[in-house]
Amino acid sequence: MKKVIKSPLEPQELQDFVAQCSNADFEQLKSDNHGITYKKIKERIIADQGGLCAYCEAKMDRIPNDCRENFRVEHFCPKHVSGPPNWALKWGNLLGCCHGGSVGHDAGRELSCDAKKGGNDFRNRILDPLAITALDRIFLYDTVTEEKGKMEIDFETCPTAAKILAENTITLLGLNVRRLMRLRAEVVDAIYGQIQIGLDNNLSHEDAIKEVVRAQFGQPQSGWPAFFTLIRIILLPASDDFLRSIQYDG
Numbered sequence: 001m002k003k004v005i006k007s008p009l010e011p012q013e014l015q016d017f018v019a020q021c022s023n024a025d026f027e028q029l030k031s032d033n034h035g036i037t038y039k040k041i042k043e044r045i046i047a048d049q050g051g052l053c054a055y056c057e058a059k060m061d062r063i064p065n066d067c068r069e070n071f072r073v074e075h076f077c078p079k080h081v082s083g084p085p086n087w088a089l090k091w092g093n094l095l096g097c098c099h100g101g102s103v104g105h106d107a108g109r110e111l112s113c114d115a116k117k118g119g120n121d122f123r124n125r126i127l128d129p130l131a132i133t134a135l136d137r138i139f140l141y142d143t144v145t146e147e148k149g150k151m152e153i154d155f156e157t158c159p160t161a162a163k164i165l166a167e168n169t170i171t172l173l174g175l176n177v178r179r180l181m182r183l184r185a186e187v188v189d190a191i192y193g194q195i196q197i198g199l200d201n202n203l204s205h206e207d208a209i210k211e212v213v214r215a216q217f218g219q220p221q222s223g224w225p226a227f228f229t230l231i232r233i234i235l236l237p238a239s240d241d242f243l244r245s246i247q248y249d250g
Contacts, residue, residue, distance in 0.1 A: 001139070001169060002057060002229050003250035004049050004129040010091035011044050013037040018089050026079055026088040042071065045096040051223035054095040054129045055113040055173050056180055059226045070098045074114040076128060078121050095129065101179055112174035126169040127162065134250045135240055138166050141184065141230050143192075149184030149230075151175050187227045191216075191234050209235055213242045220246065 009015075017029055017037050030038045046060060053060055053070075060071040074097040079088035087093050100115030101107065132138065137157035142150040153166050170176055191212060198208025213235050216225050225231055232239045 001055055001127055001129050001132070001175075002052070002224075003132050003134040004054055004095065005250040006048050006092060006130065007044055011037075011040045013040045014089070014091060018086075022086060022089070024086075024089065026073070026075070029089060041094065042073070042096070045073065045094060046071070049096050050220065050228075052226065052228060053098040053113055055097055055169075056100070056175055057227050057229060058098045058180075058183065059223075060096055060098055068103060070103075072097055072099060072114065074117075076130075077123055078119045080119060081121060092130070100174070101177065110174070110177035110179040112177050112180055116174035117172065120172075122168075122172055125165070126172055127165045132162070133159075134248060135243065136162070137233070137236075138162055139229060140233055141188070143188045143234060147181070148188055149181035149186075151180075151184070184227050184230050187225075187230055188234065191231055206238070209238045210242075213238045217242055217246075217248075220248070 013033070014029075014037065017024070017032050021028065021032075029041075032038070049060075051059055051061065054074065058070065061069070074095040075087055075093050076095055077087045077090075077093050079093075081087050085093075097114045098112075100113035101110045102115040127138070136159060137154050138159070140152050140154040142148055142152070151170055153163060153170075155163065158166055174180075194212045194215065195205075195208045198211050199205065203211065216231050216235070217239065232243070
């Protein structure tokens with residue numbers, strides 16, 4: 001999980017819909033204006049999140065080995081919770097998530113993210129991606145053992161107040177299901193492979209890492225790489241130095 005910064009103003013289409021139908025549910029919104037309102041919300045969410053799932057950081061473009069889009073709108077506070085506000089339509093409550101293993105090959109066997117969360121109200125039980133600090137070191141990852149790709153808490157650097165929330169985040173959102181561990185392990189191998197290419201081209205280890213950092217994080221306008229935090233942790237401290245240099249804040 002990485003920090004998410006939402007655009008301060010919701011899309012105009014959402015503002016217009018809420019002004020006319022403040023008590024509507026989300027399904028009504030999805031069908032509004034022939035789906036255009038939902039499309040504009042989706043586009044803004046994907047742009048705000050750099051194309052990554054708010055929970056696992058997988059890309060939200062396509063389901064692996066499937067032609068379908070890997071996107072759904074997640075309500076951090078479940079939309080059935082009584083208001084005010086109307087949580088179904090509140091801009092600050094809308095996140096983008098992948099399908100979390102609920103669609104495609106072996107659907108339902110290894111659920112994660114909002115597919116695992118369901119309608120549970122986990123406020124104050126898990127980390128809120130809108131509330132965490134951009135460069136806090138909350139998580140670390142196994143990069144060498146047979147559990148390569150496993151996500152853990154960095155107890156040395158994780159803020160004390162976040163430790164229980166971070167543990168719950170991994171458990172309650174299924175962030176260590178084998179499907180995600182396999183995908184993260186592939187990224188681990190790819191990053192170390194890119195470093196090795198730099199070494200083979202006679203770069204120093206430090207310069208090889210800096211080259212990979214620039215390749216991974218140098219074009220934020222095009223979106224962030226899948227499993228951003230994993231890559232960032234592998235490439236420390238050069239990754240954080242670079243992200244600070246571009247004034248990264250989420």
